[in-house]
Amino acid sequence: MARHLVTSALPYINGIKHLGNMVGSMLPADVYSRYLRQRGHDVLYICATDQHGTPAELAAKAAGLSVAEFCAQAHEAQKAVYDGFQLAFDYFGRSSSQQNVEITQHFARELHSHGFIEERAIRQVYSPVDGRFLPDRYVEGTCPHCGYDKARGDQCENCTRVLDPTDLLNPRSAISGSTELEVRETTHLFLLQSKLQHEVEAWVARHEDQWPQLSSSIARKWLTEGLHDRAITRDLDWGVPVPADTWPELAADGKVFYVWFDAPIEYIGATKEWSDAAPAGESRDWKSWWYEADDTVRYTQFMAKDNVPFHTVMFPATELGVREPWKKVDVVKGFNWLTYYGGKFSTSQRRGIFTDAALETLPADYWRYFLIANAPESDDSSFTWEHFAATVNKDLADTLGNFVNRVLSFSRKRFGDEVPAGTAAGAAEARLGEETARLLGEYEEHMAALQYRKAAAALRALWSAGNSYLEEKAPWLEIKTDPEGAALTLRTAMNLIHLYAIVSEPLVPASAAAMRGAFALEDDTATWVTAEQAASLDAVPAGTPFTVPPVLFAKISEDDLESFRARFGGADDA
DSSP: OOOEEEEEEOOOOSSSOBHHHHHIHHHHHHHHHHHHHHHHOEEEEEEEEEEHHHHHHHHHHHHHHHHHHHHHHHHHHHHHHHHHHTOOOEEETTTTTTHHHHHHHHHHHHHHHHOOEEEEEEEEEETTTTTTTTOOGGGGOOTTTTTTTTSSSSSSSTTBOOOOGGGGEEEETTOOOOOOEEEEEEEEEOOOOGGHHHHHHHHHHHGGGOHHHHHHHHHHHHHHHHHEEEEEEESSSSSOOOTTTHHHHHTTOOOOOOOHHHHHHHHHHHHHHHHHOTTTTOOOOOOTTSSTTTTEEEEEEEETTTTHIIIIIIHHHHHHHHSSSOOOOOOOEEEEEEEEEEEEOBTTTBOOOHHHHHHHHHHHHHHHHHHHHOOOSSSSSSHHHHHHHHHHHIIIIIIIIIIHHHHHHHHHHOSSSSSSSSOOHHHHHHHHHHHHHHHHHHHHHHHHHTOOHHHHHHHHHHHHHHHHHHHHHHHHHHHOOOOOHHHHHHHHHHHHHHHHHHHHTOOHHHHHHHHHBBBBOSSOOOOOOOHHHHHHOOOOOTTTTBOOOOSSSOOOOOOHHHHHHHHHGGGGGG
């Protein structure tokens, strides 16, 4: 089986992320990783908190903590939320790790040795009120391209254009709010992306046919506009230091690398963190996943569209420029935005749902399923409580949860606590087996192609097939005239439940575990279901003890909806 390296965009350290962040990177990466593992592949899913840059300094200052202490606490808080969502990272690291420092500095030295980094004197925003230079995100103002009045000095969140602080109209300090800004000269390191333009274009041309249109169109837009040389150092107290052995004067000035230079390198750094954290007696070869791995590793990245240019152009340029055989991404799965009633999520305005609050409100599987079934793949998608409730009630409570509960409850009531035998399978069971195998094939096809909405629809169709079979056979009527036929129907339905438990695990792992745990099978080690097994539906034999698990999914009532809207806001607040 192939080795699969999976990474998702690093969540930034300053605060708990909202549902849009979850569905745009970490959750689909987790679903894909789980699916690949179940299919027998060797998978390494790596993520980390992105801990450098100006927002970390600003957030630490607001919290009255040192940046290191703030980042350590925030990392643990985020990890607790991701554990609650059952994100099965192989390792969840920190971009401030010593491993990332060393690898980032190595990359910088190699780029310099090959002529792709140079020192340049530039004019940069300085705030006399704050007594310091203001790098990128320390400057806010109006985007010159779209007019958004809260653009940052590195990128406009509204139109996603990359900016320099001096591009902004009506600039102000993000520290003090002062508009009394000056432009002074200072020296920084520049990555000469212009010299790598043709190499990046050739690399994109070789790989973009494997990417969704969103990712390839963003990369092409950047390349068409031309790659510009970019400053990769900043005047900050927190970050990967410029190595003194290569740039002594800049190191003496306290320059650190730009967060967008070191953050992608942390994918490699976190893999080394994973290797170094191996328990006694276990050996982990981090380098085999990244170095000279083009023929042995398939690398898939997940991210929202604002991160796509950095991963399809800037980081590949960095990897190409070091002139070493580091693994570059094969597939970039980009996502559009998830909005809240069509508007942006906002912490300050108490609008939208953040991941910690989501887990306090309902179990993780409710959120996991809804987000994947409505993933913003081809265009933006909007979260509304009404849509969420309708999806949970119809798909999870009525279609899957009700099927499991009524099959097991009815069988226990009529036949006891063991799977009944009944007669041999007939024409209805043969049709069901064929339909199950066909739908499973569709599900596998969409999962392999990273088509999440289609995969969820195929899984939902699998669940619906069980309900259709149950309605056709009507064991509650069948038992009155043909008890053995009713027993067959229930045994077949129980085999469907076991199949659902296996194949639903990537989307709803806790519920899948509850379904699978209902059957006391002596040797239940199957990780996936073949088409032949799906057609035969005989994995759970007669006589197997079973229990009825608690209700898998509770319906969301109108009173619940009113409570949720009051807490989180609704259409009128977007």
